[in-house]
Amino acid sequence: MSEITSNGTRKRKLTKSCERDAAIIDLPNETLPPKAPGRSATSVAQAAQLIENARPDMDKVGNGNTTGFKTELGSLVVIDLTDDEVLSPVKREHRSNDSDVINVLFEVTPVPEMPESVQNVSENAVQMPTMMRRMPLTQNLHLPPQPHTKFEYRFLRDSLGGRRTTDGWYSSNGSEGAFANIGPCCLMNREFDPLLPCLPGVHGAQISPYLPPNKISQTFPLFISDIGDSHFQYYGTYEVMVSDHLGHNQMFELPEQIKRHWARKLGAGSAHDSMSRTITKEEAQDITEGAVMAAFDRHDLDDPLGVSLYYEYLKCVGYDLELYHTLVTNMNEL
Numbered sequence: 001m002s003e004i005t006s007n008g009t010r011k012r013k014l015t016k017s018c019e020r021d022a023a024i025i026d027l028p029n030e031t032l033p034p035k036a037p038g039r040s041a042t043s044v045a046q047a048a049q050l051i052e053n054a055r056p057d058m059d060k061v062g063n064g065n066t067t068g069f070k071t072e073l074g075s076l077v078v079i080d081l082t083d084d085e086v087l088s089p090v091k092r093e094h095r096s097n098d099s100d101v102i103n104v105l106f107e108v109t110p111v112p113e114m115p116e117s118v119q120n121v122s123e124n125a126v127q128m129p130t131m132m133r134r135m136p137l138t139q140n141l142h143l144p145p146q147p148h149t150k151f152e153y154r155f156l157r158d159s160l161g162g163r164r165t166t167d168g169w170y171s172s173n174g175s176e177g178a179f180a181n182i183g184p185c186c187l188m189n190r191e192f193d194p195l196l197p198c199l200p201g202v203h204g205a206q207i208s209p210y211l212p213p214n215k216i217s218q219t220f221p222l223f224i225s226d227i228g229d230s231h232f233q234y235y236g237t238y239e240v241m242v243s244d245h246l247g248h249n250q251m252f253e254l255p256e257q258i259k260r261h262w263a264r265k266l267g268a269g270s271a272h273d274s275m276s277r278t279i280t281k282e283e284a285q286d287i288t289e290g291a292v293m294a295a296f297d298r299h300d301l302d303d304p305l306g307v308s309l310y311y312e313y314l315k316c317v318g319y320d321l322e323l324y325h326t327l328v329t330n331m332n333e334l
Helices: 046-052 089-093 116-122 130-134 153-160 248-253 256-268 281-286 289-297 321-332
Strands: 068-070 076-078 150-152 163-166 169-171 184-189 204-208 219-225 231-240 310-318
Touching (some): 130 310, 150 153, 153 231, 219 310, 256 289
Antiparallel strands (some): 068 076, 150 231, 163 169, 169 184, 204 310, 219 231, 231 310
């Protein structure tokens, strides 16, 4: 039974969730639109309307790509875009811990707590580039009722085929059914990429030391794994737009562990496809993790010049329902 709080809002019942389900806490009843009967898909654009109608005492989260608010008490609340009235066959097959949860649009669920080591990346104020904050959501984009099924890396590799080209990027050789038209595909992890899309169907950005001339305007399926999770979730069909480099101020504000991650890769020479010219052995010996970190910290016009990372803008252009359903079906048949 609902309980009325001192500020006139209705306290809603919370349910458990082991996945990164979204939550709305203590929102006034009038801000919650009624659930449409017989709903079979979720429109991403509905989230934008709810954000604009939020209570005045709520602040939008600093990351311009996050569908959520912070209340007066500082509690993080985000919007649930799922419509999980019935557990997916994948969750039933794999005995998900969500068996006692019946999620409906905008139903409240607790935001899971994350270890401090995870919060150091995810809660740092890494600002979404203005270009992506201002980009409107893709219109008429519908998600399946259960868009949160996760897939193992090996399963995706065997299903999509192909070879690794750069960090996170693969050239697929899929030739059957829903995989026939897939060229490149992308598997990313949030640990060192805090600007990746926060929900299926929304825009985002990747922070990278590489310029992607061969990927501009190509469409590809994007799969993302959460911090500490080895499984990947399908987020939609994306394309890479023309990149911008981070200025010195942006590099200065970038979390230390993100810069050190790329300094370690570049310094060790372990990054794929990272060389733009042949270098001598003497030059290679000077490219250490410490040297790269020092270059990251130099000003843009220092002598020698500073080194910057790049924003790879990730624009969502669609959601391949056939691809998603085929992956789910194939995984259930294993």
